[in-house]
Amino acid sequence: MVVGGDASLSSGAQTSSPGWATASEIDSFLQKERADLKLSGLAVVVISQRSIIFERGYGDAAPEGPAVTLNTPFVLGSTSKQLTGLAVQQLIAQGRLSLDDTVGELLSSLGGKTSRLGGVTVRQLLSHQSGISTNAGTADEFDLAPAFTSLRRETIHLLTSTQEATPGRKFVYSNGNYTLLGAIIEALTGQPFEDALRTLVTRPLGLNTTTSDLALARSHGLAVGHYTWFGAIDSTTPGPRWPMGAPSAYTTSSVADLARLVLADLGKRSGINQAVLTAAQAPLTTVNKYSKYASGWYVRSFWQLHDYNKNYDDPQLPLIYEHDGDTARETSYLAFSPDLGFGVVVLSSTGLGTDTGRFGDFTERLLHTIVGTQSAPRVVEPIVAAAPVIMVVLPLLQLGSAIFLAASFRGPRGSRISRWIPRVAAALVTLVTVIVAFLVVPAQTHQPLLDRAWWAGVPDLATSVAMSLLFVAASLVVAIMGTVRILRSPRDPSSEI
Known part of the structure; x- marks a missing residue:
């Protein structure tokens, strides 16, 4: 018998059933x-x-x-x-x-x-x-x-x-x-x-x-x-x-x-x-x-x-x-x-x-x-196995896209293609974030996103989702302010080339 810091709960001979683990x-x-x-x-x-x-x-x-x-x-x-x-x-x-x-x-x-x-x-x-x-x-x-x-x-x-x-x-x-x-x-x-x-x-x-x-x-x-x-x-x-x-x-x-x-x-x-x-x-x-x-x-x-x-x-x-x-x-x-x-x-x-x-x-x-019997190998859903990585990468990716988007509005206007690359990338990242937050997470946890009991149960996932949505909001603000700035600035014909 193995005892961790306490006296045994029982007395007498200790034997497992035949074939069972020691x-x-x-x-x-x-x-x-x-x-x-x-x-x-x-x-x-x-x-x-x-x-x-x-x-x-x-x-x-x-x-x-x-x-x-x-x-x-x-x-x-x-x-x-x-x-x-x-x-x-x-x-x-x-x-x-x-x-x-x-x-x-x-x-x-x-x-x-x-x-x-x-x-x-x-x-x-x-x-x-x-x-x-x-x-x-x-x-x-x-x-x-x-x-x-x-x-x-x-x-x-x-x-x-x-x-x-x-x-x-x-x-x-x-x-x-x-x-x-x-x-x-x-x-x-x-x-x-x-x-x-x-x-x-x-x-x-x-x-x-x-x-x-x-x-x-x-x-x-x-x-x-x-x-x-x-x-x-x-x-x-x-x-x-x-x-x-x-x-x-x-x-x-x-x-x-x-x-x-x-x-x-x-x-x-x-x-x-x-x-x-x-x-x-x-x-x-x-x-x-x-x-x-x-x-x-x-x-x-x-x-x-x-x-x-x-x-x-x-x-x-x-x-x-x-x-x-x-x-x-x-x-x-x-x-x-x-x-x-x-x-x-x-x-x-x-x-x-x-x-x-x-x-x-x-x-x-x-x-x-x-x-003393064999158990089947554990099978973990891919999304569950990837969850720790997703929780770290998603807010960082969303933050990076917001910074990239802001830089595209502040720098030289450049060609139409060069201007739209960061905006399309930011839109795609934002779409992925929204899908994960409002569809994937509730489907996996079987609880609505705004349920406070859910936030208590998985605080790391809740923190990741909250930060990701905060950066989504920042991306939207950057996009709106940048669009207003473009509309108010004089057009440069050379930028259309």
Whole structure:
């Protein structure tokens, strides 16, 4: 076993399943991947046969600060949903809530009865079938300067939002579903979400560092979020972390705590009744032909047990429960397979940037490495691979064209051809910039250009686009002023030659 700065979470003999990777092999893989992906802080736990076979922290939790340990808390992102879902299942087991209770009944004091979402059930919230759009669930939570930050105000706002789909018709992943569940937990318990989470989940499971209170998390040594600017420069970069996002994205935890959660899901005795954990694992809806969704868990076949994920539809494959998380400055991944007694916890303090698939590909390769199978080579879209270069070159090219254009109006008039070359070049560069800014970027990020949550998520791309558009404006000003100057100056017949 490899341990990074902390005592082991388990005792007894540590053996992996036959054919699976050893602790040293997992460590070698993680060291290489961390360097390749520029993951600043990283903590990983691997469980096999319901015993921990690997646990280690890498990097520092803060600049010139302590090293990452098994107890270092990270902001989780969407893996916060497992904790909220478990709290809901606890309330159901206590007879205080049912899957068929509606938002109108549960949140009547916040306008639930008159809301478009009044008929949405707890089951539909847990399974992302309320119809709340993805954007409605992230617009405020990931905004750099939201109009309000409390769970109460965000709930009222969501209750008045338009729906993307009719409730119960289809799976539409949205943080808004778990925001409403957080408000329901508060309404039923009469406690702030943090206190209810402690009573229902963290204390029964013996979780020591898990909290939705960011001030408390900082006192525990919360890992500082990082961003890799232009795919090359790793830097601590502030990101949004708002109280209303705690039930869906901004709860914090450590790999030590989450390993205890996974071990409880694998059947290890805990302060939460196994029937509650089983209920939280029960699929509530179908996502697609590959997976279903439970209370904060995607459920699918563990196809990484085959080389290159072949025979993914093999009915003999065991199930794996998993979820990833992304806050734009942190990433996380949880998975477990009850039939194999297998589990993995991955926490990182580095955001995804423009290559949004890189962390998912990393955890895919990690699963293959652990179980001893081959993963397919990663395929990156050309535009994603070229994004760091484009982000640097585009504003420089636009600035250069503006300077070249200005020089063409100030210098000797010359021939018609020589006068028009810089103007045509500037027009082409400007056209490319506008297409990239208003068509390519929104298509790739799936968010409108003026969405402030998008600016927070990819600050290097946002900076590049902003500078490019600023230089476009400068080019237009230069072109207008130069044209006016030409129109006002006397014509020189020799320049027409």
